[in-house]
Amino acid sequence: GQQLNQSPQSMFIQEGEDVSMNCTSSSIFNTWLWYKQDPGEGPVLLIALYKAGELTSNGRLTAQFGITRKDSFLNISASIPSDVGIYFCAGPPFDFGNEKLTFGTGTRLTIIP
Amino acid sequence: ETGVTQTPRHLVMGMTNKKSLKCEQHLGHNAMYWYKQSAKKPLELMFVYSLEERVENNSVPSRFSPECPNSSHLFLHLHTLQPEDSALYLCASSQQNRDYGYTFGSGTRLTVV
Numbered sequence: 001g002q003q004l005n006q007s008p009q010s011m012f013i014q015e016g017e018d019v020s021m022n023c024t025s026s027s028i029f030n031t032w033l034w035y036k037q038d039p040g041e042g043p044v045l046l047i048a049l050y051k052a053g054e055l056t057s058n059g060r061l062t063a064q065f066g067i068t069r070k071d072s073f074l075n076i077s078a079s080i081p082s083d084v085g086i087y088f089c090a091g092p093p094f095d096f097g098n099e100k101l102t103f104g105t106g107t108r109l110t111i112i113p
Numbered sequence: 114e115t116g117v118t119q120t121p122r123h124l125v126m127g128m129t130n131k132k133s134l135k136c137e138q139h140l141g142h143n144a145m146y147w148y149k150q151s152a153k154k155p156l157e158l159m160f161v162y163s164l165e166e167r168v169e170n171n172s173v174p175s176r177f178s179p180e181c182p183n184s185s186h187l188f189l190h191l192h193t194l195q196p197e198d199s200a201l202y203l204c205a206s207s208q209q210n211r212d213y214g215y216t217f218g219s220g221t222r223l224t225v226v
Contacts, residue, residue, distance in 0.1 A: 004155075033214070042117075042217030043156075069139050090158070100146070100169060101215060103156040
């Protein structure tokens with residue numbers, strides 16, 4: 001089936017650092033979504049992207065829909081302790097119905113004291 | 114209550130037990146989903162219900178049996194599970210043909226002993 005590869009798998013950073021992660025697919029997507037999962041909770045939607053080239057911000061978070069429609073990027077500026085968690089990209093592949101999303105493998109963010 | 118509520122939050126069951134997971138959404142959505150999240154694996158879609166009809170069953174073993182009595186409630190009936198079924202089971206809902214913003218519950222952490 002469809003697969004979304006996220007990079008890096010894990011990140012260890014210090015508070016205040018900026019973070020960059022990306023998500024790639026072998027097929028094109030119409031929509032890219034970024035979710036965050038806190039420990040012991042379900043994923044929560046952070047940002048949704050609907051157009052190739054689109055750049056959208058949500059506070060310190062900025063995400064971009066790649067021009068090729070096969071990738072997306074998420075940046076977090078000036079990280080704080082509550083940014084810890086797992087970040088997932090997701091989307092409905094072009095040839096799928098809109099009943100389901102494919103999720104990426106996740107990027108686990110840890111902040112070193 | 115708002116959002117998606119899952120009960121119980123934690124469940125420990127023996128391999129010969131029968132138990133059920135419950136999910137309730139208060140968002141007026143018309144689609145509901147069961148996902149399985151195991152350590153170091155992407156979120157795995159198990160079942161999709163759209164307008165109370167099952168539209169997807171991703172080759173899930175018959176020891177997992179979903180039930181959707183109405184658009185607000187979703188159950189996952191469990192019987193004769195295996196230790197490898199231990200995972201976080203997440204319920205989500207969405208409004209189809211609008212956007213792809215799945216809303217997830219907090220999940221049920223299942224341990225099979």
